[in-house]
Amino acid sequence: MSHADQQIFTALLLAAGTGTRLSPLTANMPKCLTRVNGIPILERLMSSLIRHRFRRLIVVTGYMDHCIRSFLKPYSERMEISFVHSDQYRTTNNIYSLWRARNEIKDPFLLLESDLVFDPECIGPLLTPDRIAIAQVKPWMDGTMVSVDRYGKVNRFLGIHETEQRLPLYKTVNIYSLSLESWQYVIQELDLAIRKKKFQAYYEYVFSKLVRQKQLELTPVFFDKTAWYEIDTIEDLIQAEKLFAGCLKSVTPEVGAGLGGCRSTFAGNHFIEN
Numbered sequence: 456m457s458h459a460d461q462q463i464f465t466a467l468l469l470a471a472g473t474g475t476r477l478s479p480l481t482a483n484m485p486k487c488l489t490r491v492n493g494i495p496i497l498e499r500l501m502s503s504l505i506r507h508r509f510r511r512l513i514v515v516t517g518y519m520d521h522c523i524r525s526f527l528k529p530y531s532e533r534m535e536i537s538f539v540h541s542d543q544y545r546t547t548n549n550i551y552s553l554w555r556a557r558n559e560i561k562d563p564f565l566l567l568e569s570d571l572v573f574d575p576e577c578i579g580p581l582l583t584p585d586r587i588a589i590a591q592v593k594p595w596m597d598g599t600m601v602s603v604d605r606y607g608k609v610n611r612f613l614g615i616h617e618t619e620q621r622l623p624l625y626k627t628v629n630i631y632s633l634s635l636e637s638w639q640y641v642i643q644e645l646d647l648a649i650r651k652k653k654f655q656a657y658y659e660y661v662f663s664k665l666v667r668q669k670q671l672e673l674t675p676v677f678f679d680k681t682a683w684y685e686i687d688t689i690e691d692l693i694q695a696e697k698l699f700a701g702c703l704k705s706v707t708p709e710v711g712a713g714l715g716g717c718r719s720t721f722a723g724n725h726f727i728e729n
Contacts, residue, residue: 463582463632464510465562468500469552470569471517471544476688485519487569488526489686491695496572496686497523501530503575507582511535513559515552517544547654550661554645560638566631572695573683580676584634587673589625590683599659600624601675609673612663627659628678629685640670
């Protein structure tokens with residue numbers, strides 16, 4: 456079966472981080488439970504997965520993982536949900552979280568991060584393996600960028616300061632789909648990176664290396680005409696609420712009421728344990 460014939464029904468969500476840049480909102484809750492116009496980021500993400508008929512979700516947790524587990528419990532009626540706990544979440548980056556999930560992946564999968572808000576329909580084109588969501592670089596964006604060759608494939612990963620004016624550059628949205636074949640190459644490089652104690656690296660370090668070695672071929676899916684935002688800071692949250700101002704009701708009301716054993720105490724966005 457070619458990759459074009461494969462349909463993705465498994466998602467891997469990285470949700471281990473402490474979200475310190477979103478403090479004080481994350482003092483007593485994980486970042487993925489931050490509300491955007493009254494709706495937790497995680498609820499929005501689950502709505503999208505349900506809409507696209509996902510059958511399995513793997514979540515890498517760390518900071519306040521009991522809140523995430525409790526919040527997701529009602530969704531277990533809709534799909535199989537399993538958890539991997541990253542016990543080193545305070546001193547490691549997402550490369551370590553991805554490595555921790557290496558034994559859980561049995562099928563082609565969608566890789567997402569838990570601080571993204573996006574139009575639920577926009578992941579449709581990513582449900583075929585070996586895709587990467589990207590968007591044209593805008594002034595407010597930071598993080599990893601990529602360039603695309605004349606054949607429509609990603610040919611290089613760059614840091615935000617590695618600007619090359621002769622190349623059109625695109626920001627990674629941090630949503631990928633990977634085939635099992637590609638995942639085996641990723642695992643090999645993840646193992647190597649962890650042995651070298653590159654705990655503070657991002658997983659793009661591995662993707663970049665594999666693209667250079669032509670062992671990973673990623674087809675871009677452009678998000679320029681769809682609504683999305685990565686929420687790292689309070690300012691990001693403010694901008695995301697403006698962008699998604701029309702989305703004021705719960706997107707999955709039948710299962711989205713739980714808050715992981717946490718309750719709201721400040722502007723809908725500050726949770727403390729019951």
